[in-house]
Amino acid sequence: MAKEITYSISQLAKHFDITPRAIRFYEDRKLLSPERHNSHRIYKEGDLVRLKLILRGKRLGFSLEEIRKTMELYDTEPNEKTQLLFVLDTISIHRQELETRQQDIRETLNEMKTVSNRIKKKLKELD
Amino acid sequence: MAKEITYSISQLAKHFDITPRAIRFYEDRKLLSPERHNSHRIYKEGDLVRLKLILRGKRLGFSLEEIRKTMELYDTEPNEKTQLLFVLDTISIHRQELETRQQDIRETLNEMKTVSNRIKKKLKELD
DNA sequence: CGAAAAATTGACGTTTACGTAAACGTGATG
DNA sequence: CATCACGTTTACGTAAACGTCAATTTTTCG
Numbered sequence: 573m574a575k576e577i578t579y580s581i582s583q584l585a586k587h588f589d590i591t592p593r594a595i596r597f598y599e600d601r602k603l604l605s606p607e608r609h610n611s612h613r614i615y616k617e618g619d620l621v622r623l624k625l626i627l628r629g630k631r632l633g634f635s636l637e638e639i640r641k642t643m644e645l646y647d648t649e650p651n652e653k654t655q656l657l658f659v660l661d662t663i664s665i666h667r668q669e670l671e672t673r674q675q676d677i678r679e680t681l682n683e684m685k686t687v688s689n690r691i692k693k694k695l696k697e698l699d
Numbered sequence: 700m701a702k703e704i705t706y707s708i709s710q711l712a713k714h715f716d717i718t719p720r721a722i723r724f725y726e727d728r729k730l731l732s733p734e735r736h737n738s739h740r741i742y743k744e745g746d747l748v749r750l751k752l753i754l755r756g757k758r759l760g761f762s763l764e765e766i767r768k769t770m771e772l773y774d775t776e777p778n779e780k781t782q783l784l785f786v787l788d789t790i791s792i793h794r795q796e797l798e799t800r801q802q803d804i805r806e807t808l809n810e811m812k813t814v815s816n817r818i819k820k821k822l823k824e825l826d
Numbered sequence: 827c828g829a830a831a832a833a834t835t836g837a838c839g840t841t842t843a844c845g846t847a848a849a850c851g852t853g854a855t856g
Numbered sequence: 857c858a859t860c861a862c863g864t865t866t867a868c869g870t871a872a873a874c875g876t877c878a879a880t881t882t883t884t885c886g
C-alpha cells in the first residue's frame with residue numbers, strides 16, 4: 573500500500589501562505605485534528621482539504637465557529653429522518669445567505685464598472 | 700423647494716436593523732458625518748446611501764477602514780492623470796478580489812447541491 | 827554526538843467592531 | 857413646566873482571530 577504523503581505544520585503553513593500559529597489555532601477551535609508523532613503534528617491529505625475549506629469559508633466572511641459547525645454537519649450525514657431534514661434546512665439557509673452575497677458582489681462589480689468608465693472617459697478628455 | 704426627509708439615529712437604526720451604537724461608531728471611524736441640530740444627529744438621504752454601502756461592504760467581509768478608503772476613493776474623483784490611473788488600478792484590484800469571492804461562492808453552492816441531493820436520495824430510501 | 831533548526835505548550839498582547847453602563851443634555855407632550 | 861423618552865459623550869468591557877515572546881522538547885544533519 574502506498575505510503576500517504578504527510579506534511580509538517582510549517583510545510584502546511586507555507587503551502588497555504590498562513591502561519592503555524594493560525595493552524596494551531598484552528599486545531600484549538602476543533603476545526604482540525606491531525607495525527608501526532610511524539611507531540612509533533614502530522615498532516616495528511618484530508619487535513620489539507622479541511623484547511624482549504626476553512627480558508628475559503630473565511631474569505632466568505634464566516635466565523636471559525638460557523639465553519640466548524642458546517643463541516644461537522646456535512647461530514648456527519650446521519651440516518652434519521654429528523655436529522656436529515658434538519659441538515660437540508662440548514663443548507664437551504666446557508667444557500668440563501670450565499671445568494672444574497674452573490675447579489676451584493678454583482679451590484680458592487682456593476683458600480684465599479686460605472687466608475688471605471690467615467691474615469692476612462694475623463695482620461696481621454698485629458699489629451 | 701422640497702424639504703428633505705430627515706431621520707433620527709434611532710429611526711435609522713431601526714430601518715437598517717442595527718444599533719445606534721453601531722451608527723455612532725461608523726461616524727467615529729469617519730464613514731459618516733451627519734448634520735447636527737444642537738448636538739443631535741440629523742440623517743438625510745445621502746447618509747442612508749452611505750450606510751447602505753457600509754453594510755454591504757461588511758457583508759462582503761471588508762473592514763470599516765477598507766470601506767472608508769473605498770468610499771473616499773470613489774467620491775473624490777480627482778482630475779490629475781496620475782490620480783485617475785491610481786483609482787483605476789485600485790478598482791482593478793478590488794475587482795479581482797470580488798471575482799475570487801464569486802468563484803468561492805459558486806464552488807460552495809455546488810458542493811451544497813451535491814450534499815443536498817445525497818440527502819434527498821437517502822430520505823427517499825427511508826420509506 | 828552535539829549544535830542548529832524546527833516544534834510544542836503556555837501566556838500575555840493586539841486589532842476590529844461594537845456592547846454596555848454612567849452621567850448628563852434636549853425636546854416633545856399632557 | 858414638569859416629566860420622560862430620546863440623544864450625547866466618555867469610558868471601560870468583550871469576543872474573535874490570531875501575533876508575539878519565552879521556555880522546553882524533538883529532530884535533523886554535518
